[in-house]
């Protein structure tokens with residue numbers, strides 16, 4: 002079930018083909034798996050390992066380094082409430098409490114209906130708009146506890162379906178590169194040209 | 208730092224340095240000559256200035272992970288703190304490892320590393336030999352300001368059958384994970400999670416089942432990784448140690464044997480530039496357990512009406528002498544044969560070879576039908592270092608990862624770090640296939656033509672011509688005659704006439720035993736054939752077990768049943784020694800001194816560390832005693848005399864010309880059988896050293912037959928089913944498993960595996976040692 006579906010499997014192959022080394026496609030494929038399932042299962046990691054030719058341990062090791070990959074089931078909506086300094090000073094704690102109360106789960110948990118997962122997040126780089134939160138990585142600025150309650154009821158009612166895609170959708174791996182614009186993969190070992198930003202003078206290079 | 212100017216100026220004038228690789232640097236105020244490419248940490252250490260470190264390991268790439276090696280380095284822009292394991296020396300560099308700033312940095316890092324460390328030294332196996340403990344003492348601040356709760360993990364979790372991981376003690380130095388990925392190529396452990404939660408771990412349900420896992424325990428700079436056989440057995444200060452050599456295979460890795468209270472407790476790898484670089488395989492590292500196994504023989508045994516019964520040495524030896532005398536009287540020296548000797552020392556082999564010489568016994572062989580032809584040993588022999596430095600390595604060998612694991616590591620390193628190119632000819636694929644420049648599959652028995660054609664290809668010929676070529680030659684398939692290998696080697700040598708050959712043999716001292724003279728007119732197969740024909744009155748088994756180890760089990764069985772008498776010298780009771788008339792218990796490695804010879808011909812010492820078990824004696828002593836009883840003069844009276852007989856050649860190796868001619872290979876015409884059998888060894892098998900080591904005994908994969916998926920489909924059986932394997936001489940029932948690494952048209956079976964719960968047949972029953980290859984048919988059991 003949590004292996005790539007047919008469409009995503011062929012997309013996975015296409016993504017691998019963009020890189021000189023299959024291993025380089027590891028992170029895009031993790032995104033793809035998360036897009037399909039909302040989270041990354043062990044089975045998905047095994048499949049990615051097979052596809053790019055590394056061990057499952059390497060896939061897990063790489064993936065778990067990144068906060069935005071999830072290795073446990075995540076609801077349709079991931080509510081990230083910032084708890085870092087600026088937001089904390091501006092009342093993020095109240096937001097979290099409001100959310101916990103409204104959802105009936107503690108931070109880190111998912112509602113029993115599988116709709117919403119609540120996380121306390123680190124700084125989301127919107128400190129000037131504190132306190133802030135993200136739903137599936139879409140921002141809400143200067144949020145109040147009432148705002149949180151309202152947001153949750155909108156999510157429950159499904160009225161934000163147009164604005165907020167399901168968890169996992171990041172759009173970056175979706176891009177298809179038209180053949181005439183693809184640069185093609187150059188093996189780093191074969192590429193002898195100097196880095197483009199370094200003007201090289203062989204004469205003066207000593 | 209006032210010296211910066213002067214040292215910076217001096218080399219400019221003295222530009223006519225004779226050595227272009229010399230780099231003049233200053234360390235702690237002294238001028239030091241380093242080598243180009245040296246890391247500062249290594250150059251300083253050689254100059255006598257030890258810089259504390261955790262992640263740096265001279266045999267692995269530097270990662271700058273722990274920051275413990277920070278020192279002030281001035282390359283002309285003023286002194287700056289830099290990790291000395293990441294910086295290579297440059298002309299005029301000034302290093303201060305002991306400045307206030309360097310010291311403060313080192314103390315700071317140590318305090319940081321200890322912040323989360325449990326400091327459970329009193330119950331930690333590493334305590335007493337722990338780099339963290341030692342360096343906290345020598346380079347640490349002495350006191351910690353950290354009073355908060357430390358991070359907690361479940362105390363040691365098993366990450367494989369052999370290794371436990373205590374994540375609380377881990378300082379995240381990346382040594383184990385780097386080793387697994389970079390050296391062993393088994394990236395089964397990895398850093399997981401991030402920040403404060405970062406930990407070493409495996410993938411769930413995928414243990415760190417690397418053949419090299421024990422090395423991570425040895426190189427872990429803290430007590431985070433521990434090995435099952437040694438856990439809680441001793442404290443480092445109670446250990447005695449002596450340098451020796453592993454003889455579990457013919458690589459001959461250098462080891463240090465550690466014992467306490469007369470028991471061997473562990474082997475540690477010793478870094479030998481020429482051989483193992485400090486690494487060991489897990490079989491070699493952990494099978495010392497078999498030394499103290501209760502399966503060891505303590506006293507001589509003698510056959511009575513009720514079976515084997517304990518006796519004393521003097522009766523056993525005089526009876527043995529009597530058997531020799533009567534065999535000589537009845538059938539002459541031709542009626543006596545000696546099999547084995549490859550598990551003992553050079554001295555053991557020499558003594559027995561001299562005794563055989565004196566008695567005129569010509570039938571002897573240290574190989575057991577699984578070795579390379581003597582003709583290959585006459586070819587110019589390569590060293591491991593030459594193989595690793597060659598531009599082309601031609602592999603005509605079994606899977607080295609399974610048979611000679613540390614040689615596998617050296618060649619893997621040669622490909623990945625020195626750019627050597629491997630051309631592999633293989634019947635099943637191997638651990639080096641993914642690193643091979645060309646991996647050419649061929650059917651058993653049809654190799655030479657394939658080899659010649661593949662090497663004639665333009666790009667390949669150019670590669671062969673581009674630099675030194677080393678051929679690694681060994682029996683990849685024990686169901687195929689040795690002549691096939693000789694023919695393939697000849698094909699390589701005609702394409703690359705200057706190639707040197709490294710012949711690989713499984714048993715530790717095969718090269719030494721052969722050089723000592725345990726190679727006579729008849730090879731093992733001939734000896735067993737003669738025995739089966741009733742022409743052998745007395746068979747002496749020097750630690751060999753033909754019933755378990757000879758590829759053609761029918762021949763071995765008939766031979767041992769028909770032979771007149773059997774005298775077996777063995778450390779443990781084996782299938783063959785159980786059939787002997789006299790069993791003489793011998794000292795095993797760790798219990799005797801002497802020397803051993805590895806596959807290169809390199810002679811290294813083996814050392815006695817513990818008292819021999821029971822009344823066991825070394826083989827050489829038994830030979831000398833027998834000589835006495837038989838009134839033959841051997842002109843040696845002790846171990847030293849024997850050792851001094853080893854004549855090293857100019858390049859420091861012990862070899863001798865055998866003058867053997869290559870056996871002719873009878874080419875195979877098609878048969879009406881369906882599959883050609885590939886029979887090869889795996890690292891863990893039914894060998895007594897593995898079986899009698901509790902930590903290893905469960906590791907062999909067991910018997911079975913691997914078949915390509917589409918072949919399996921064709922026969923109409925599924926993986927796990929039992930099938931009947933029918934050869935020209937009989938049949939055997941085995942479970943099949945699907946394996947897409949097996950070529951279509953061949954089936955692969957592991958050699959000498961322990962029988963499973965379902966009493967499975969032994970695939971060796973269908974092997975015919977007289978045939979060039981073994982063809983079989985497979986039928987489903989209805």
Ligand code: SF4
Pocket residue numbers: 376377378379380381382383384407423426427428429431432
């Ligand atoms: S387990 Fe040991 S070797 Fe591995 S990272 Fe931790 S401290 Fe280093």
Ligand code: SF4
Pocket residue numbers: 453454455456457458459460483486487488489490491492611612613614
């Ligand atoms: S490779 Fe061979 S010699 Fe080295 S440790 Fe393993 S068994 Fe012993």
Ligand code: FES
Pocket residue numbers: 083084085086087088089123124125126127128131133
């Ligand atoms: S602290 Fe909340 S966005 Fe930066």
Ligand code: FES
Pocket residue numbers: 259260261262263270271272273274275276277290291292293
């Ligand atoms: S030893 Fe240099 S950073 Fe670890």
